[in-house]
Amino acid sequence: MLFSFTACNGGKETGKTEDSAGKPSDSAKTEDTGADKEKPADTGSDEEVTLSLMVTTRPTTESKDFYLDWLPELVKEKYPNINIEVEQLPTDQYKQTVRLKFASGEGPDFFTWWAGLQAKDLVEAGYVRDLSEFPQLGKFKKEIADSYAFDGKNYAIPLGTSFLTTWYNKDAFAKAGITQLPQNWQEFLDCCEKLKQSGITPITAGDKQSFVIQFGMYQIGASEIYAENPNFDSQLFTGETKFTDPSWVSTVQKFADLYQKGYVIEDSLGLSQEQSRQAFLDGKAAMIFDGSFGYDALAKQGAVEFEKGIFCVPSNDQGKKFVYNLTPSNGIFVNSDDKKQDAIDKVLEYWFTEGTPLFEKWTTTTSDISCYDGVEDSRELIKEYLDRYKNDQSIYNLNNAWPEGVSDMMCTIFQDVISGNSSAEDVCKGMDSKFEELTR
Incomplete structure (x- = not known):
């Protein structure tokens, strides 16, 4: 019919x-x-x-x-x-x-x-x-x-929901002496340092394709921005908030710190998303910022066999509220x-x-998490992840609330941050300028 x-x-x-x-x-x-x-x-x-x-x-x-x-x-x-x-x-x-x-x-x-x-x-x-x-x-x-x-x-x-997440190599974590997942930003930095000191590259990233920059940025921004102000995005349109506010500058700076501390694979700007995913599968890095949508690509085995897990980067300070990403997919x-x-x-x-x-x-x-009545996800990693954070506040993909073009500006300037030619402040000023251009 x-x-x-x-x-x-x-x-x-x-x-x-x-x-x-x-x-x-x-x-x-x-x-x-x-x-x-x-x-x-x-x-x-x-x-x-x-x-x-x-x-x-x-x-x-x-x-x-x-x-x-x-x-x-x-x-x-x-x-x-x-x-x-x-x-x-x-x-x-x-x-x-x-x-x-x-x-x-x-x-x-x-x-x-x-x-x-x-x-x-x-x-x-x-x-x-x-x-x-x-x-x-x-x-x-x-x-x-x-x-x-x-x-x-x-x-x-x-088509469902999805989340941005951090895939990690459980074997590499164990080798570095990491016995539990980080609960705040300092613990996450400590994990990265332990991996680095053990001779393991902490994070791989396919920054040649700038859109992947969002995968880490939005995980960090979830707690850094929205724990204190869940209405940040709606207030952008009233002028009550700006991308140059301290919470956004801090978000970008925290992400930049991972590169500046040597926690991200060298020449990430020369790697595509697929190449970065392969580097993770081949054991060349312990973590990759990706999403539930990458399940099929990242659940398979590469050159090295290891057990995988997923968690959301906790950008919150110790004792502060944690927010994770959960968003409508396409x-x-x-x-x-x-x-x-x-x-x-x-x-x-x-x-x-x-x-x-x-x-x-x-x-x-489908790689999406179903939002159709009566259909349950059967993937153990996905179910475990959603159960872990079920009592925490969630936030959509941040760019869902912005005019088209703001996220592109963010990613483009952040590539310059990676190469050492721009700052966190430059990223936020560029985002703010693009937002004003598109909404004036």
């Missing part, structure tokens, strides 16, 4: 819709009968329809990938006339490419994107479709689904162009209806 997102009459949308910015690919064009040029293609027939899906680059594994393999295959089995072409790009190229495609009228039919203000410009430009009436939306935790809402309308189907957004909505509706309903083969494959292969 197909669903409709607006009131319908004879297959035509009667509700007011925004101007379309997307155009179908040549392979998806339908015959123009002149009878109704706005009517979506009828995929109930045998006519071939090709849908374009964009996702960030998938981790390399020996198993079939849900987006690259299972989704196109299972949809094809269910609907032989619907083809899904998947394009994947690294995160640092992905955002710009998606925006450029929409600006040129060639936006993807559906795609993954981030929550909060990261999606605001796409919504305001009319590029994405209101999914408020999607029948299965009520099956997702409301607080997560609402992370993709603007002016009371939901613009995405949430959601599925849909192009507002109506030419292929019938096919997209079928795919989404098949995907997110409990009990279908596609739903079962999604829930058993």
